[in-house]
Amino acid sequence: MTMRWICWALVACFTSPVHALDLQDAYALALRNDPTFHAALKEREAGQEDRAIGRAALLPRLNYSYNNARNDSEVTQTTAMGDIRNNRDYRSYSSSLTLQQPLLDYAAWAQYREGEAKALLADERFRGRSQELLVRLFQAYSEALLAGEQIALAGAQRMAYAERLQLNQHLFEKGEGTRTDLLETQARHDLTLAQEIEAGDALDAALRELQAIIGEPLVLDDLAPLAGDFRVLPLQPAGFDAWRDLAMASNADLAAQRHALDVAAQQREQRRAGHLPSLSLYASTRKTSSDSESSYNQQYDTDSIGIQISVPLFAGGGVAAGTRQASRRYEQASYELDAQTATTLNELRKQYRLCLSSVAKVRAYEQVVASAGTLIDATRKSVAGGERVNLDVLDAEQQFYSARRDLAQTRHAYLRAWLQLRYLAGVLNAADLQQLGRYFGAPG
Incomplete structure (x- = not known):
């Protein structure tokens, strides 16, 4: 036909x-x-x-994420004079674009x-x-x-x-x-x-x-x-x-x-394959502003490229059970x-x-x-x-x-x-x- x-x-x-x-x-x-x-x-x-x-x-995978938030935090600093508290009311954002390509x-x-x-x-x-x-x-x-x-x-x-x-x-x-x-x-x-x-x-x-x-x-x-x-x-x-x-x-x-x-x-x-390692290539670009307390009032513009290896070690026996099930x-x-x-x-x-x-x-x-x-x-x-x-x-x-x-x-x-x-x-x-x-x- x-x-x-x-x-x-x-x-x-x-x-x-x-x-x-x-x-x-x-x-x-x-x-x-x-x-x-x-x-x-x-x-x-x-x-x-x-x-x-x-x-x-x-094939490659391309992901984009964006976050924009209003933060109200209280920072306490301990000094010889005692604790000093500062109230911070600020906005933060992060923008990230990531490309990942499996290699192995x-x-x-x-x-x-x-x-x-x-x-x-x-x-x-x-x-x-x-x-x-x-x-x-x-x-x-x-x-x-x-x-x-x-x-x-x-x-x-x-x-x-x-x-x-x-x-x-x-x-x-x-x-x-x-x-x-x-x-x-x-x-x-x-x-x-x-x-x-x-x-x-x-x-x-x-x-x-x-x-x-x-x-x-x-x-x-x-x-x-x-x-x-x-x-x-x-x-x-x-x-x-x-x-x-x-x-x-x-x-x-x-x-x-x-x-x-x-x-x-x-x-x-x-x-x-749940027992086997995997290798992938990734590239990302990321922009942040006050993304965390440690980066308060700071802006970052970061580009990265590299490889990532993932090695599974233990998954509670699920991989072995799934393999036996698939074999049956x-x-x-x-x-x-x-x-x-x-x-x-x-x-x-x-x-x-x-x-x-x-x-x-x-x-x-x-x-x-x-x-x-x-x-x-x-x-x-x-x-x-x-x-x-x-x-x-x-x-x-x-x-x-x-x-x-x-x-x-x-x-x-x-x-x-x-x-x-x-x-x-x-x-x-x-x-x-x-x-x-x-x-x-x-x-x-």
């Missing part, structure tokens, strides 16, 4: 003509309106400031390294959230379309059962059918009605999720449906080892966790990296296997749909010839529509797995969404 892609998508959002909301249009809207993405963008911008904060520890400060160097690591961590987190936006968008888009297909299939199945129910009723009235046939068909009809309602609830939830991402209201007809000509493409690269190597090198979450480990290492070094947190980050790596590789292999198996599953379900459609016609003819009964027709129709539902689910599952595979490998970008868009056609 690059800023060039983001800018291109935003421009496309404002310049594209009005048409069906395809994946590219939805992505452009998501970049503009998705609150989760914008939160990630602000997180990255805030993280970039860690680089300047860390670098500041190595290991804590400042570790702080600088920590700032760099935090900035890189913010970059990787943003890259991960940017890729995650593509996944969330396609997930909601796909779920909405799949729910729409389920509604259409359930409605078509219900209409088929309704026609069968009319036929059963007609045969029963003529004395050629049975009440059992009527009850069997009615039960199947009512079941498909319940399935249709359930699919409608799923559609509403998916559309609301998609609306939350793109920031605009929409209905199912606004989306581009899955095209009828569905071809599962071979994976590139083909072997899992290549995908694993990609994930280890490019996965955003793993990269972020490695930078988090580096941050913990630099924080440990900062704590350890470094070890914690190391274990979290190991756990994240294992989780990522396990999920990567799962999506890889799903992509491979989808090739055979799509072909199998396409054959099942074709065979089940032929079976319905053959079974109806057998019933007319007295070789089959009404329940056989209902079972054949159930098998046909179940196969169509399974085929739709498998197609969408393959596209999601393909997207997830590239996301886990860390190579997902907006061009991949454009490639997925080829599977979707204009709404009818």
Whole structure:
């Protein structure tokens, strides 16, 4: 994900003509309106400031102080004649400008390294959230379309059962059918009605999720449906080892966790620097008037330049405790990296296997749909010839529509797995969404 892609998508959002909301249009809207993405963008911008904060520890520091006061004091002088008291009512002021430049400060160097690591961590987190936006968008888009297909299939199945129910009723009235046939068909009809309602609830939830991402209201007809000509493409690269190597090198979450480990290492070094001396160069200019009782009615104009060394000796054990604490947190980050790596590789292999198996599953379900459609016609003819009964027709129709539902689910599952595979490998970008868009056609 690059800023060039983001800018291109935003421009496309404002310049594209009005048409069906395809994946590219939805992505452009998501970049503009998705609150989760914008939160990630602000997180990255805030993280970039860690680089300047860390670098500041190595740069000069300039301080200015000014003091102007009214003083009322009583001075007692002891003499042979006794104590002599004088009341002084006077004004004093001091003005000081100091420049300090670290020369040897290991804590400042570790702080600088920590700032760099935090900035890189913010970059990787943003890259991960940017890729995650593509996944969330396609997930909601796909779920909405799949729910729409389920509604259409359930409605078509219900209409088929309704026609069968009319036929059963007609045969029963003529004395050629049975009440059992009527009850069997009615039960199947009512079941498909319940399935249709359930699919409608799923559609509403998916559309609301998609609306939350793109920031605009929409209905199912606004989306581009899955095209009828569905071809599962071979994976590139083909072997899992290549995908694993990609994930280890490019996965955003793993990269972020490695930078988090580096941050913990630099924080440990900062704590350890509490035992080390520091050396700095300083220069100052100072002007005072009656700055103290010893300089009453005296003015000074002093310029100084020199070096300052600070040697920590004892801090109540706080430095040692802080170092141990930072070391434990470094070890914690190391274990979290190991756990994240294992989780990522396990999920990567799962999506890889799903992509491979989808090739055979799509072909199998396409054959099942074709065979089940032929079976319905053959079974109806057998019933007319007295070789089959009404329940056989209902079972054949159930098998046909179940196969169509399974085929739709498998197609969408393959596209999601393909997207997830590239996301886990860390190579997902907006061009991949454009490639997925080829599977979707204009709404009818």
